[in-house]
Amino acid sequence: MKVDRLLSIVIMLLNKKRITAKALADYFEVSIRTIQRDIEAINMAGIPIVSYRGQYGGYGLLENYKIDKNFLSDSEHKLLMVALEGINKAYEDKDLKNIIEKLTSIRSNNCSLNDSKILMDFSPWGFSQSLKNKIESIKKAIAEKKIAKFNYVDLNGKSTEREVEPGLIALxxxxxxLHGFCRLRQDFRLFKLTRIRDLVITDELFETKKNIPKLNFTFPSEEIKIKLKFDRRSLSKIDNYFDLESLNFNSDGYIYVTVSYPEDEWVYGMILSFGDWVEVIDPPHIKEIIKDKAKRIFEKYEKS
Structure with a gap:
């Protein structure tokens, strides 16, 4: 949208001393002539932009032209910038960068992110290029309302071909x-991007469904209460799964935890990941499942 581009140009000029027409054209993916017309429109709106020639030439705002910096306090501005920078590490988006540019332009001289006591980083460990490519492809499919085709691998390792009308991506x-309407299941489904294989964005268009259900991250099955007994050596790892406030440090030297989870392979894997540092106290059937899995693991290595 042209108005958004004009505002973004002004913000970029507020944040930088000078910027060339080519750099602006490349950033907004338009022609240099379009940028020149935009600059003329901004000047006509009363914002003084000057054209400089030479090696360090380009467009710049008239010296001493400022924007009001008082509608956010320094602490409010700093917290907002830290949050947006953290999101930007996980989700690179031009609109998000424009927001950061705008907030940077109204930063007071006393406001610096270097002395912030809060750091936010929403990017996953080992953020891969293939995952980034999936996100970009799905973003484009959502914007253009195009069908996404892919193979989806479930928790049991079974792969099925899916055609999905993508609605949104969620972190x-x-x-x-990916949340969207699955044509195979004839219902809205949530797909984990790391389980999506051979993603293809087709040229087939779709119409947005009415009464789209609100995405709600809830457990897909009924929860069961599990009581676990941990060796104290597990403390270096236990806080990856449980809050310290929920731990019961018993006088017998062990740590007891009671939690509610949906019963699935994730729960079994989480328990097994602690090795001999954990024991299932209750319920009995979970105890038997873990015992059986541990036995099969032992037998596999005994044969090798």
């Missing part, structure tokens, strides 16, 4: 998800 606990 939850450093994990990316």
């Amino acid at each position: 939850k606990l450093n994990r990316w998800y």
